[in-house]
Amino acid sequence: MKADLSAMFAFADRGIGRRDRTDQxxxxxxxxxxxxxxxxxxxxxxxxxxxxxxxxxxxxxDVTDFASHALLSLSETVKEVVDLLAETDLAGAADLRADEQLHPGAK
Structure with missing residues (x-):
């Protein structure tokens, strides 16, 4: 399964932006x-x-406060997941490069 990190990040960013409107x-x-x-x-x-x-x-x-906090928490969690997935992708790519250097031509 492939995650669309930019879409996930955009979702999280919009969620954080909505907090201002819920505060209003x-x-x-x-x-x-x-x-x-x-x-x-x-x-x-x-x-x-x-x-x-x-x-x-x-x-x-009270409900507006609860919804605002829930949306902010969800958005922050999604951003953390995006960061972790990006780090995992970078680490995996580095492992592949290292493996290719150890075993040139292997597929």
Whole structure:
């Protein structure tokens, strides 16, 4: 099996680049926080609506953080794999050259 190292590297690079956008999304979520009285003073209703809204915003922020960290971790791991595969390819090529020098003409 042959790995396309440049495609793997590009994937990882795009993943790392997306982190900025997920950070912006998370920061945008903090901008939608509203004061407790934003849903009015209807007894028994306003507070429950606010609590549900605040929980939803908090959960969205948590999920965005989790996804951002997961994508970054995946991207960094792919970059490490690309580096290791490239090193392995270089080492294998060096071994082949050494073998050819020891056994000229052998296939």
């Amino acid at each position: 999304a998370r920061n945008g979520l903090s901008a939608v926080n509203v004061p407790r009285d934003a849903f009015g003073y209807v007894p028994g209703v306003g507070g429950r609506v606010y609590d549900a809204y605040a929980e939803f915003v908090s959960d969205c922020s």
